Structures are given as C-alpha cells and as structure tokens.
Amino acid sequence: MSEERIHILRDILLDLHHGASPESVQERFNATFSGVSAIEISLMEHELMNSDTGITFEDVMELCNVHANLFKNAVVGVEVAETEHPGHPVRIFKDENLALRAALIRVGRLLDSYADNEDEQSRLEISKGLQRQMDLLGQFNHHYQRKEELFFPIMEAYGHDAPPKVMWGVDDQIRDLFQEAKTSVANLPQTDIGQAKVDFEAFSQEFESMIFKEESILLMILLEAFTQDDWIKIAKESDVYGYAIIRPTETWQPQRENFVPAVEEELDHNLEMSTQQIIDTPQGRFTIQFTPKESTQQVDRTTVQPFGNGYLSVEEANLILNHLPMEITFVNKEDIFQYYNDAVPAEEMIFKRTPSQVGRHVELCHPPKLLPKVKKIFEALRSGKKDQFVMWFKSESRGQFVHVTYAAVRNEAGEFQGVLEYVQDIAPYRAIDTDFYREIGEENE
Template identity: 30%
Template sequence: MMKTIDLRQTVAELVRTYPELRAILAALGFVKILDPMAMKVMGNIMTLPRGAAVCKIPMEKILQELNAHGFHVIGQDERSVRTEKLRSYIDRLSDGEPLESVRQDFVREFDHVSALEIADAEQLLIRSGVPMKQLQKLCDVHSALFHGRTETEAVPCGGKGQGDAAENLSDPDLPAGHPLHLLRAENSGLESVLDELDVQCQKEEMDAEQIWSLLQRFNEVRLHYAKKEELLMPILYRCGVTGPSQVMWGVDDEIKKELGTLTRAVSEDRDNAVLYKGRIAALSGRAREMIYKEERILFPLCMRYFTEEDWKCVYRDFPEMGLGFSVEMDRWEAGEEWAAKKWEKASHQDILDGRVILPTGELTVKQLRSVLSLLPVDITFIDQDDTLRFFVNEGKVFPRPKAALGRDVAECHPPQIIPVVRNLIADFRKKKRTSLEVARYIMGRPVLVKYLAVYDADGAYQGTVEIVQECSHILELFSKQHSSLKSL
C-alpha cells in the first residue's frame, strides 16, 4: 500500500497516520518530536517544511530519507509554484507595472490560498536571497486578497496552539484587557485620526493647525507598531512564521519615516501645509492598509500560534511599551495573576541576599539593583552568543519589554538594521574597533547611543553594552552656562 506524505499537513497529523515517522524524523534532527508536550503544543501547528526551517534541516535531506523509507511525498510542487508566482509579481512591480494590475492577477491566482501558505512562500523567497525591500512591494498586493474574507477563511483555524488556551482566543470571547483587545482598540483610535486627516485633505482650504494637531496624534502609531514588533513578532519567529512579520516590520518603518518627514515639514511651515496634502493622503492610505493586514493576517496568525502563557507574557509588557490613541489599560485578571507569580518568584531568589564582589568594593544584589535604578540611561547587555541578557531602562528612550530577555539580538531590530548590528558585533569580536557613538534626533529629542565591546582580563570577547541617553537637559545646562559666561 502506498504511504503518502502531504507537506501541507501538520507533523502531528502525519505521525498519527504513520507512527513510524516519529523515529525517522527524530533521527533527522527533529529531537522535540519525542517530547509529548512539544508534540502537543508545536506538532499541531508545525508542518514539515516549517519545522525544517526552524531546525535548520535541509528539506532535500528530509525528502531523500522519506523516499528511502517508502513514502511518496506530495504538496512540494504546489509550494514551489506559489513561490515562483510570488517572485514573478515582485519582478513585475520592480519593472514598473502598476500595482492595481498586479493586484488583480494576485487575487485571481491566490483566491483559495490561506495566509499561512503565502507566508510559507514568502519565507522560501527570503531564504533564497530575495531582498526584503523587494518583498515589501508585495505587502499591499498581499493584503488585497483578504479584503472581504473572514479570519477563518484567511487563516484556517484547525490546529491552534495549546488546548483550551487556543479555544479561548476566538475574538468574541477574548477577556477584557487581553492584548488583542487593546491592539484593536488602538487601531480604532488610529482610524478615527485617519478619518479626520482624510476630511482635511479633501478640503480646498486645509486648516493647517488642525493638520498639525492630527499629525501629532498620528505619531502615536509608533507605540502601536513597537508593541507589534517587540512583543508579537518574536513569538511568531519562534514558531517558524517569519515572512509576514519581516515584511510588515519593513513597511512599518517606511510609514514611520514618512510620518516623521511630514510632521517636521508641517511643523516648520504651517502656511504651506497644503503642499503636503497628497503625501498625507497617501500615507493615510498606507496606514489603513496596515490596519487591515494586522486584523486579517497578523492577529489571526497570533491567535493560531500563541499559547495562553505567550499572551500573558505579552500582557505583562504592555504598560512598559505604552498605549496610544487614548486607549486605557484594562485589567486582565489571568495576566495579572501570572505576572504577580513571576515577580514573587524572582524577588525571593536567594541571590538577592548575596553580595557582588568587585575590585573597588562590594554591594548586595539589592543595593546594586537600587543603584542601577537611579541611572538616567538605558543600558542593554548582549552576551558573547549575541543573546540579550540584561537591561535597565530608567532613561526610557526606547521601550524595553521583559519578553526580549533571552532573545537573539537580531530579533530585537528591524530587518534592514540586522546586517548593521551583525557587522558591528563582528568588528567587536575581531577588535577591529571597540566602541561606536551615534548622536541623532529621535522624535525631536537629542539622543546619544554608545556601543561598547566588553572583554575579560585575558582580552576574550564577553559581549556588547548599549548605553542610550536623552541629552536635552544636558544641552540646556550647557546653554545656560554659555549664556552666563557671555554676560560676564
């Protein structure tokens, strides 16, 4: 009898049909397949191709081994066809073909394809070397497919995360204060701002002061995007779903950059705000498209993959990240209880009663923590394995979620910045340089960022420290001192 492996099925479905697959896949490197809990959580959402990407096992090796054990593999050709179709759309857009023309063909070709299947194809394109900038051109084309479709149609609901936790995450049943409720409330607030902006842009005589006020409110989208990028996307990365997150993050950055440019322009030249009418209207349209992508693609993906503990971890970091558009932080009781237990466990560790012995003295851990809390800077330490191990965030220049602890440093940065980060750390390892200072204005505030290589007494690389300081008060003090000296 023919044994058929469909690559579109989950690992759990395949193992239920062919129990002997467990040992075959474990020998290939799928070691967690032998763990019942891992199979329960991840096996029900992970396909073989996605698992191969996460475990860094060549798909060709898996196919060879399955064929050697008498399995007939299907589903691979469909994935290849989808990937090449997406590549052809990128080429057409790069050659200057109008977006609407490509969008129509995309909707026709992918009418019955889920967001997950398109995400798989995008990930294959990323691994094949397609630049992220080119993939971002697909973003508006991609979202067009899901206009008018329900979340269930866009992202199949079968095989969500962990048992009852997943079942409780259907949208109507989300508890008050749940992260998705808060994110959707922010999107509603953003849409209200965009509605007002669109009304102003349609007037022959725009109210420049009103445009300025609305652009300031529009800038609160940065808080929303930061939560999406720092709290949601890294968990999707862990689940092997990287394509949609990387593409959306790139588009977020484009929206923020254009918003910053327009905000500065109108701030400096209110009388000529009408000159920016077309760009403001276009940016409003891009922001609306991103809302739609979140509601129909990103959030359903999160609902499918996140466990109950994942959501509680996200909830814990929401106050640190901040809420925009007048959304208030509702209390989610389950999240509060989980966070309280985590804090209680951390605050009662024996090490807090110990002492840190240094060449110039000693401190208890409690004293050290108190001293660090007084420093008006953000300090982040990345260890020798490029893992974020520690931070203090008293300067609060950038949000620092606790969920970032233990992540690879690359997962904490936008896709286009990752090569810069990797190159800097590589230079620190090789001692081509030992520090870097960057001074720039962020939302109108002067900020100094220092990167310092850390070496032990023998000169071995230990990691990298990032120190971020907002310098407004320092410049103000020097300005006052300079004025006083001039008056003498």
C-alpha cells in the first residue's frame, strides 16, 4: 500500500469538499487509479478527518454518496475462504441485503398499484399489503445494529475509525427517512399518495446506496482486516441483535487446529526467560543462571475476602451483581467501557451489551447524533458539576417504562473513577397496588 496513493486520494476528496464537480475529480481519479483497496479508502478518510484540513466527519458524511460513486468501479474485491457458508456473518449480511432489496421493490410496486387503482376496497387491501411489507422492511434495523455493535468495534481496534463513524451517521439519517416514509404510508389515504411515494423514494435511494457501500467498501475492509477469530466472535454474538427478514440456516463452525509447541521452542522460551550472571574470582570465573518458574497460581474465585462492609468471594460478588434487577454498565475514568452485568440474557436487555463492546471508547458506543449529549453528561460528572443524571422514557412496543441513571463514581478522596450507568424497567413497580405485609398475611391464613 503506497502512502503516495493515499495522499492522492485525500487531495481528490479535498477538491470535492472545496466545490470541485464530481465529473472533474472522477477524470483525475480514473487517470491515477486502475484499482484501489478498501483499506486505502479507510486510511484516506482517517487522514482526512484527523489532519489540519478542517474537514470534519460531518463534512465527509455529507458527501458520502459522492465518495462512493467515485470509487464505484475501482474498488478491488477481496476473497476469503468460507465466507459463502450459509452461517458465515458475511454471507448472512449479503443475504439480508437481497431480502431487504426485494421488500423495497415490493413496496414500490404496491405504491404504484395504489396510485393507479381508484377503487376504495382495492386500495384498502393494497394498504394492508403495504403495512406488512413496511414492517418487513423495517427489520433492516437489526442488520444495521449488528453492523454498528459487532463490526464497528473490531474495525476501530484495527485503527479503521473513520468509516464506522461516517457510516453510523448515515445509518441514522436512513432510519429517520424510513420513519417519515412509514408514517406517510400508514396514514393513507389521509396522506396524499404522491407524497407517500416521494417520501418512500427518498428513503429508497439512500437505502440502496448504503447497500452498495456495505458490500463494495465496508465488507472489503473487513475481509482484508479481520481474522477468523474476529468472524467467529461476530457469529457467536449476532443472535443478540437479530436478523433482517432471513435467519441463518446453518451454524458456521470452521475447523480449528491445535498446535503443540516443539521441544526446541520450549527450550528457546526457557532461555529467553532465564537470567544469567558471570562472577570473577581469584580462582577463576563461574556462571550463575536462574530460570524463574512460570506462575501457575490461579485466582480463587471462591475464597471469601474482605469486601466493603463484609466478606465476599469473587464468585459471590459476580452472582450478586448479576442478580440485581437492573442493567449495570461501568465506564472507567479513561472513558473506556470496562464492565456490564448479566442481569438478563443479552437478547432481553433494554440496552443490548455484548463482549465486543468491552474495551471500546464510550464515544464510539453511541450514534454520532448522540455524541454532544454523551460528552456533556460525562464532562459534568467528571468535573463534579453534577453527581448524577436521571432520565426515563416509555417503550410502547415493549410495554416498558425505562428508568436510566448515570452516576459519577468517586473514591474516598473524591477523585473521579468513572461513570456507572444503571437501567431498569420500572413499569412493574408502578403497577404494584398490593400491600406486601397484608398479602403475606393472607397467604399464611
């Protein structure tokens, strides 16, 4: 990969940002590149957003479609064994896009049929079909969530932080466009069919464009950068976020080989670990060599030790945290997502958490549009301006009344150590209308 090529790409995109026409830069691009790797595109966007050019991620996001069209016929494909297996995350991702594109076409045809048919009863039947297809199409959110929560953390760990940030921002724009289209379709015939078609077309264009970006750029970056271990981890955690329209028909279990190190390698390792000292004496020189034993001591999770105002083992502390009726997340003082508990299965979590998120910077765990609020909360808690933020929202679809608290964690000296988030559905508590002692008394009778 040539640094010069990355700089040329950056300069071409800078020209775009400064007002050059897509046609003029396309000619220069074609003259310079016979092929460009997705990794080069990622590195170029990173340099563009982290240099002193003044280009922000919002600027890159605004011209995202222009960038994609620029690279449309030039991105070099990548082939990796096993990705066509029905259970491989790449195959599932592509199959979902096929199913979503089919639903997109069906909605478009139904809208045309509605517009061409003036019979009220026929339109009513078409409306029902439209509702079913829009609900089906709305499952794209599962597809996007898996991308954002499972693909993006690993990309960032490999240094590819620019594409996830830009793509997540565009994902949210597409979500907003879908909600507008869904509302217009749901309100037929009160909404004019012409307006419903306009709203759906606005969504459809951006959605189709994202499919291209996913398959021609995003997946190419992943196939170049990810290891088999990364894909295994993604496959294992994918069920948490669900799937769009289709579900994997088979489990992907790649064959793995265990290798036992050769005796020579063990000897080399022991020599590297040894320390040697040469001592001169009047009688001559002798050598002392010391090889430390590798520690085999394991942390005993069952041994009780002083813990707060009492005594707990690591195992007991873990069980207690997992039995609290709330979801707990801890972000340390370096703004790194460090811990979450298992109060409920991941599929049932209000705010879904998976092992892939642990170790991720908190800002990267949120959609770009929420970053200003997240930063404001953390700055206030860190500075001591606030000790906690409390908020709530109602989830009509799940029948939940969600209560959220962000609390500053400080040590005995008052020094900031991180932020504790705890989330709980308080709808069951609000519904309580029985006196506990009276109910116990009645049961005893």
